[in-house]
Amino acid sequence: MRFSEILRIALLEIKGHKMRSFLSFFSISIGVISIMYTLTLIYSMNFRLKKAVEVAGPGRINVELKKRWEAQSDAEKKEAREALTYADSIAIKKAFPELYMVSPYKDKWVEFSDGYFTDYVSVRGITTQWKKRGWVYKLRGRFINEYDIENAQRVCVVIKEGGWMKKPKWMKFYSYSDPLQNYVKHSELLGKTIKLGNGLYKVIGVLEEPPAEKNPRSFVGVGMWEPKVLVPITTAQKFLSGWGDNAGDAIDGIHVDTGDPATIEKYKRQIEQALKSLHGKNLRFNIKDYREVMKDQMADKRRDMLTVMIIGIIAILSGGIGIMNVSLAAIYSRIKEIGIRRSIGAGRKDIMLQFMTEAMLLGFFGGVAGVIAGFAGIQYLAYKGDQNMAMLSWWMPLAAVAAAVFTGFAASIYPARTAAKLDPIEALRYE
Amino acid sequence: MIKCLNLKKIYPLKAGAGYAALQGVDISVEKGEFISICGPSGCGKSTLLNILGFLDTPSEGRYFFEGNDVSGFDDSKRAFLRRSKVGFVFQSFNLLPKLSVIENAMLPLLYLGKKRKEAMERTKAILDKVGLSAKAENDVMELSGGERQRVGLARALANEPQMLLADEPTGNLDSQNSAQVMDLLFDINRSSKMTIVMVTHDNKLAQMTERIIRIKDGKVEK
């Protein structure tokens, strides 16, 4: 029998039992929806993790002062008096000259003003090491140099965001826009003198980001936000510092890149040793493998994903069991028909194929319905601004439908074999 | 055309040694013959016809079809013979209730791998022959018994078989419809030299055929 005829019979049979068919394809659909959701999550998370590591450097270690609320005990809280210092970063660089990057930073929240525009902005004090990772910019003017740092020059570099070539749907309703960026977009700051806090600074350079589509940084997301005004770290210490912990030689942290993921563990230990020998017990700090930081950030997403995946597997399994049940029940109500078909020349293969086609078709329809619903749902989440849902790939619907069809296939093997094994005479005699 | 030597069929029973429905049957049928197999109910007529139509296998003995010993053929070979060599007409019609007249009648052609369009055309001509072309699109459930049996006949003829096997084809029909079906069988036998083997318990019907094989208790009566 031609496959087109087998397909026709299967379609008639599905159409002839609408409720029965609907029930089995319903749970298949739910399974497929969850598979799509999980695939999208996994895919986006891996993509973002990769991009984040790409930007931060393969051997990235972050050294940060432990926040007060992170301190374990009261004693620790009291002891944690000393700040991480610029001198520490110089000492580390000296002790391990082979490190690709040792980039200390210090952030300050200050008033920005150029006479036309005034707003509070975050300013980051850096060294020339900052350039070594995530340099995706086009530089106009010049960057902060060693001279600026040694002499605590009052100069700054402003980062200008790249915007989108074509704003994706999920960004359209993302309403936050940085006022400074809006200002920078429309006015040339290069060469101007601006006010940061109480002092005047010369804008010596503008770093233009590439459009967001081409900027690996734009996929990194939360936790990677960085100040958009850069000054020499010494300048930040001298003119922008506050009081207490924050004064003097204090900095906020050091970004280290060993240059190779294989050496992360080794340097983590050695830098920790070095810092302990410099500060003794008085410094409480965290030293973290950056990949762990990213993974922590994604951990709750991963938990969501696991739950959804389990629901999906259960749904698709019960869909499969439903199909199996339906197919088995169908055999008993169709024994006579099987007998008739066999008596006029249908082979076992024809009968087997007919039942399997029917089940696979049920799986296919359920899969397609699930893909449509899942696609709509994911688009909706993405539209609501969930970046994790922004990366739906062409192969995901295909994989989901394939899983649904396979479920139909697997679930129908046993019923189809049972049907095909029926003896024609006995089947004919069956009432 | 066919030749049977010492055919035996033993049905296994739950208790005892099994029931011998056929106890060594020798028959032969020539090409173009119209014969009847006649005997009381339960004597093994259907069992014999099922074996002749490749629906069943003998427990013992040889069955030669067109010179080939087919008694040992496996399921797929028998399915092939059923769809390409013989047509089967049943007492209780055995039509598929969900399908229309023409769809029922053309099924064997579809199992032969013919295209739907070609199958339709060939089946239409056959339905014309059995006088049902006007009802080709009707559901079979809408037809009378006589009409249903003519659909059964059209289906048996669809694959242009070498031999037509009919198991009490008029058993469920009134005398008028019986006569009509018998007329059709004679007509087919005459016009296309079709070999026909008809099973009946009705002596009068049997007497209308060229030759009668009488069966009693699973044996051919001499």
Ligand SMILES: Nc1ncnc2c1ncn2[C@@H]1O[C@H](COP(=O)(O)OP(=O)(O)O)[C@@H](O)[C@H]1O
């Ligand atoms: N599957 C079976 N199992 C056991 N006995 C059977 C089976 N089929 C037929 N028989 C027996 O074989 C005998 C012949 O049956 P059958 O060929 O149908 O008779 P007929 O068609 O001549 O009325 C009957 O006694 C019947 O009970």
Ligand SMILES: [Mg+2]
């Ligand atoms: Mg009988």
